[in-house]
């Protein structure tokens with residue numbers, strides 16, 4: 001069934017309610033101890049003038065540029081991506097409407113411990129002993145059930161915006177996947193096999209980083225890689241997203257009007273035989289105001305077996321054993337960032 005991969009995997013790994021229910025952010029005046037991160041967690045900041053490449057999708061060289069960016073950074077921004085600015089504004093405004101609801105109202109759409117969709121903490125929360133200054137809302141396809149709980153008489157515009165957005169994101173993800181796999185010299189047949197299977201499991205994650213009384217000691221979203229082929233991210237005008245580049249450190253990814261951030265996820269890292277880094281990223285609270293982002297995860301179906309695609313570069317020896325997406329997600333749910341080393345030869 002469509003969208004099944006993530007839901008299945010999450011059912012198998014239910015979370016403790018402490019790792020689902022966000023803080024009542026409106027009620028706190030000082031940062032609680034549970035949310036204070038050690039100073040070292042914010043260290044290693046690099047020069048804020050460095051930035052990831054930006055690729056204009058209408059550039060005739062876009063394919064080559066996208067490939068280079070994936071290899072050097074595991075991330076890039078895209079412009080001229082054909083997603084209407086009005087739609088970006090609309091989904092952002094609907095996300096804002098959701099997170100502005102009183103806490104008790106948001107809790108009516110709380111994700112269940114073994115569930116995949118709804119309101120709750122970041123899924124990586126159980127791996128850290130401090131809580132993140134973050135609340136999220138996950139959508140897979142239709143959001144009608146949870147939206148009805150939030151706004152019994154006024155849920156349609158939220159659902160319509162989110163559905164329209166996911167449809168447009170899927171088209172963009174398919175375009176990007178073709179360009180990226182082509183840059184690896186993957187044959188057309190193999191590209192089509194992967195891209196047509198892709199998208200059977202997608203999720204839209206709305207993220208909110210509320211106003212924080214002590215931003216320098218809090219963490220928005222702890223360092224992680226995404227369990228996707230690729231992730232397409234829209235961020236509001238507030239800074240905070242950083243990506244990690246080997247030999248450089250944490251690099252800020254500044255929001256620029258209308259451009260979208262694309263991240264290489266774990267699955268594409270495996271398909272590329274580690275030629276593309278699955279980029280480590282985090283969110284710090286840089287500015288003293290609420291930050292919003294919308295992350296669209298483009299995945300593969302649970303029964304798809306991932307392994308490096310031929311032709312292999314640079315060693316031409318596969319670095320990973322073949323594993324089903326279902327098994328990989330299960331390994332990651334238990335081991336987080338060690339998951340990839342467990343499927344490496």
Ligand SMILES: O=C(O)CCC(=O)C(=O)O
Nearest residue numbers: 205207235241283293295
């Ligand atoms: O808020 C952001 O900019 C990043 C969000 C993110 O990394 C995620 O949802 O996986």
Ligand SMILES: [Fe+2]
Nearest residue numbers: 224225226281
């Ligand atoms: Fe992420």
